[in-house]
Amino acid sequence: MSTIESSREVSGQVVVSAEEGKQRLLIEAQRSERRHLIQTWCIRVGFIILWLGSWQLFAAQRILNPVFIGEPSGIWHSFTGMLGGSVVTTDLRVTLFESIVGFLASLIIGLSVAYCFVRFSILERAFRPIVTAVNSVPRIALIPIFIIWFGFGPMSKIANIISFVTFTVLLGAIGAFTASDRDHMLLSKVLGFNERERMWKFVIPNAVPALANIFELALIYSFLGAITAEMLGGAQGVGVRLVLFANQYQTNNYFAVLFLIVIVTVAIVQGMRLLLKRFVKWREVEMRGE
Amino acid sequence: MMGSKIRNSPKDSAGQSMVNQYRSNEPKDNGLVIDAQNVGLWLNGSEGPVEILNSIDLQVRNGEYVAVVGPSGSGKTMFLSAVAGLEKHTSGSLRVFGNKPVPEDPRLGFAMSRDALLPWRTARGNVELSLEALGVPANERRERAEQALAQVDLSDYADVYRAQLSQGMRQRVALARTLVTNPSLLLLDEPFAALDAQTRILMQERLMKLLGSYEGTVFLVTHDISEAILLCDRVIVFSHRPAHVAREIKIPLPRPRSAVHSRSTPEFQQLYEEIWDQLSREFSVEDI
Known part of the structure; x- marks a missing residue:
């Protein structure tokens, strides 16, 4: 080691200088971090190789029937073949459109209602049992009704997403809006802020990190809502494709569509995280401490 | 006593107009910043109404530094909240700058614990x-x-x-x-109660230094007798709940005082014992 000159040896024991001690601590921390990173990736990649490898092996050896379980190489082949094809250019586009419109509509409705409930508590008291009752309706059972009302096009899917996701947003947002610190509420009174200012300066900023998590859940549920509705009756969309492939025992194609949906959903969720990062930064600082 | 004036900077147009608005309806400005007469306060508790303040008679003049001490739960913080306009008293008369107290009043400065x-x-x-x-x-x-x-x-x-x-x-x-x-009326609600003992002394020292250039009134609520003696001209002892003013003790110690050295003087010790004697009479058996 090149820094060894700064250490002395006293009666057989190495005495380390303060500067040297600090350096060693730093190097040790960096090493331990690198070691953790390598271990994490080894486990991760190892698991995926084991999973796909055994799947491929079982299918290739006909231990399990590939018509039912598909095989990874075939799925990959189907997947690359789909890119640029009508599954992406038509079906995925339609599903994305439904999901995003439904997501945004649910967000606007859910947040507005939650805001009113928290600002005017009499509304929450009055509507809470009604909200609970409506939320208990098995939403999937409404899809045929939405198809009767709005037809096989995107409108019935958007309606399903709204009925599905609005409650997630509403109940989550009420929780986030009522989780304010008591001292902050006292401070807002002490400083003489009115109710509206209290919401915008104290309640909402405090709720943002929790809301970011709810948005993420809501986005995933929006895809779920769109695909469920498409599978039960639609003209276009990845859900329609899924039903088609399943009925024709095209297992590889079926899994390829699922893979596509996962990739697109993860990409959009990551994009939203990036967008919200600025607003939740304080929460990270708070959790980390000094 | 230090003369008081409203110290909002002239640039502060919004704040200034608010001050003027509060000043214009000050019909009976008799130099009293806080004027409490027979103030009673009941709260709705889980088992019916509870009497917190029995009958508080208390005046604070312009530029005065006054402390309230009392047994825990005696309602001293509740009285401060009433002065800040955060709680409504249920009987008697309470005037701050000659008016009904409101939290929006820009002349109030409230420091929480x-x-x-x-x-x-x-x-x-x-x-x-x-x-x-x-x-x-x-x-x-x-x-x-x-x-x-x-x-x-x-x-x-x-x-x-x-x-x-x-x-x-x-x-x-x-x-x-x-x-x-x-602010021209500083309301301090156990301002350093959440700090450790050493930091508290440093903060008291710092506050006294800051108040050296302050021309307003200070109203302090604390359970720390030394803090009350150190910072104030007058210490008011509240009785146990429902509270009335049990005693008032003048603090004739010269200024500037020091958070460390003033404590060791015999005058300080004597005042401390006097306040403690009164306070200990207000503790009920359940407190110990």
Whole structure:
């Protein structure tokens, strides 16, 4: 080691200088971090190789029937073949459109209602049992009704997403809006802020990190809502494709569509995280401490 | 006694107009900043109404520093809340600057025992909050917040979040948040109760230094007898609940006082014992 000159040896024991001690601590921390990173990736990649490898092996050896379980190489082949094809250019586009419109509509409705409930508590008291009752309706059972009302096009899917996701947003947002610190509420009174200012300066900023998590859940549920509705009756969309492939025992194609949906959903969720990062930064600082 | 005047800077147009508005309807300004006569206060508890304040008679003149001590749960903080306009008294008469107290009054500065800093705002943002309540424009807010932070020696920490500040620093930011509006009545609710013993003494020292250039009135509620003697001209002892004024003790110690050295003088010890004697009579058996 090149820094060894700064250490002395006293009666057989190495005495380390303060500067040297600090350096060693730093190097040790960096090493331990690198070691953790390598271990994490080894486990991760190892698991995926084991999973796909055994799947491929079982299918290739006909231990399990590939018509039912598909095989990874075939799925990959189907997947690359789909890119640029009508599954992406038509079906995925339609599903994305439904999901995003439904997501945004649910967000606007859910947040507005939650805001009113928290600002005017009499509304929450009055509507809470009604909200609970409506939320208990098995939403999937409404899809045929939405198809009767709005037809096989995107409108019935958007309606399903709204009925599905609005409650997630509403109940989550009420929780986030009522989780304010008591001292902050006292401070807002002490400083003489009115109710509206209290919401915008104290309640909402405090709720943002929790809301970011709810948005993420809501986005995933929006895809779920769109695909469920498409599978039960639609003209276009990845859900329609899924039903088609399943009925024709095209297992590889079926899994390829699922893979596509996962990739697109993860990409959009990551994009939203990036967008919200600025607003939740304080929460990270708070959790980390000094 | 120090003369009092309203110290809102002339640039502060919004704050100034509010001050004038409060001043114009001050018919009976008899030099009393706080004038409590027979103030009673009941609260709705879980088992019916509870009497918190029995009959408080208490006057605070312009520029006076007055402390209230009392047994825990005696209602001293509740009385302070009533003075700040946060709680309504249920009987008697309570006037602050000659009017019914309201929290929006820009002449009031309220310091809480816990800092209540907003974690999503920087230190400067937290100080600016008080000015936002008064409608001060953004560029002036920033300037005044920075001045207030400099007063508590935290200029270098203006852009830092709560999590990165020590407990003492947080309390200093909170103090800057209270002082930035230049209040003429400073209401202190056990301002250093959340701090450790050493930091508390340093904060008391710092507060006394800051008050050296302060021309307003101070009304302090505390359970710390030394703090009351150190900071104030007069100490009022509340009885057990429901509270009335049990005794009033003048503090003739010369200024400037020191948070460390004043404590060891015989005069200080004597005052301490006098207040403690009165206070111990107010404790009920359940308190011990």
